[in-house]
Every structure is written in C-alpha cells, then in structure tokens.
Amino acid sequence: MLNILLAKKYAAAMFELAQEENKLAQSDKQLAQIGRLFDECVGLKAFMDNPQVAIQAKKELMKKILSDDFDQSVVNFMLLLVDKHRITLLTEIITSFHALSNEAQGIQLAYVRTAVALTNDQKAGLVKKLENVTEKHIQLRERIDPSLIGGIVIKIGDRLIDGSVVGQIKSIKKQLMANC
Structure with a gap:
C-alpha cells in the first residue's frame, strides 16, 4: 500500500513537470518506452533492483541507456528514482503517470x-x-x-x-x- 502511494506521488510530480514543459505526450511515450525496456531486459531490472550495486554505477548505466533519445526531464526523473531507491517502483509509477496523462488528454x-x-x-x-x-x-x-x-x-x-x-x-x- 505504501509503495502504491509513493508511486502515485512520483508519477504526479513527473506529470506536473511534463505539463509545465508542455511535453505530456512525449514524456508519456518515453516513460512507456523505458517501461518496455525494463520488462524485456531482465538483466537490466535485476541490476537496477540490486541493493549491492553502487548508486553511481546505476546512474551511469541509466545515462548511457537514455542518452540523446530522451528528454532531459525524463532522464533527470529516472536518475532521481535511482538516487531515492525508487527504481523498483518504476512499473507502478509509469502506470500512474499514464493514467494521469490519459485523463489530462481526454x-x-x-x-x-x-x-x-x-x-x-x-x-x-x-x-x-x-x-x-x-x-x-x-x-x-x-x-x-x-x-x-x-x-x-x-x-x-x-x-x-x-x-x-x-x-x-x-x-x-x-x-x-x-x-x-
């Protein structure tokens, strides 16, 4: 229950930022793409979920994966999730963000x-x-x-x-x- 509430808070924060930047649809698409990547690459998910791996190593990998193809606010959001040990909530965060995005876009x-x-x-x-x-x-x-x-x-x-x-x-x- 606590994880769901945390996921919704992070999703709401990213949603507000995407709306402010007028990049709601773009952020939604990019987060969905990241979600698919994590679903398809079991090794990536295991690496990012592993508490024994240094945060800096996780952040470096995330920067390499997201490089130039992703909006800077999405990259920064993913790095924040790594910093705060919330990357394990990624699926729930993306689901909540997508629901907020769909609602806002009708x-x-x-x-x-x-x-x-x-x-x-x-x-x-x-x-x-x-x-x-x-x-x-x-x-x-x-x-x-x-x-x-x-x-x-x-x-x-x-x-x-x-x-x-x-x-x-x-x-x-x-x-x-x-x-x-």
Whole structure:
C-alpha cells in the first residue's frame, strides 16, 4: 500500500513537470518506452533492483541507456528514482503517470475481447460509437478470446458491456433459474 502511494506521488510530480514543459505526450511515450525496456531486459531490472550495486554505477548505466533519445526531464526523473531507491517502483509509477496523462488528454482506454479479430472498419465504427458515448478519445486494447464463441465484451473504466454469446447464454440461464 505504501509503495502504491509513493508511486502515485512520483508519477504526479513527473506529470506536473511534463505539463509545465508542455511535453505530456512525449514524456508519456518515453516513460512507456523505458517501461518496455525494463520488462524485456531482465538483466537490466535485476541490476537496477540490486541493493549491492553502487548508486553511481546505476546512474551511469541509466545515462548511457537514455542518452540523446530522451528528454532531459525524463532522464533527470529516472536518475532521481535511482538516487531515492525508487527504481523498483518504476512499473507502478509509469502506470500512474499514464493514467494521469490519459485523463489530462481526454483519452479513455477500452479493453475489447472478441472471438475473432475485428476488421479495420469494425474497429473504426466501434471507436466512433464509444467516443460518442464517453465524449473522450478512445484507444482500443484488443484481445482475441475464442471462448466467447461470438460477440464482444467491452470494458471502459468501471463499465462492462457483455455482448458475447457466452454472456447471453449465462444471462438466459440466470433468468430461467430465477423463474423455477
């Protein structure tokens, strides 16, 4: 619980800085890139999480990795995380930052599960309908789930829309059981 609160504080601080510098989208993209790097490179994560490795060695490695491709405020933020021994919270910090960034930019994530892949036209139509309902820009996160048999399940924020065949069968079953 304490780690989540700390992660949110660091994310909020970076969010405010990115907003002040008018680099919110850029910082969000760069932090996501760093997060993917840490996820893909197990050795890097182990090195940075190791308390026996000197902070200066961690900072030097971070500077080499981030070099010229990253905004200086993102580099400084990562070095601060190393200094304060908070690099272990990187995933939570990036997740919190991304949520703040999406909110500020009016972006809403929609998690979509379908039995088969949607065509580009279907995706565009779905995005348009969801944007009309939410009055926000929608980013789809798709997943194929053959167990749905057919239809679609959409999760936006705390809303769940189940239009799958399996969901309809469960609903009918529930109604039949209630009437018996």
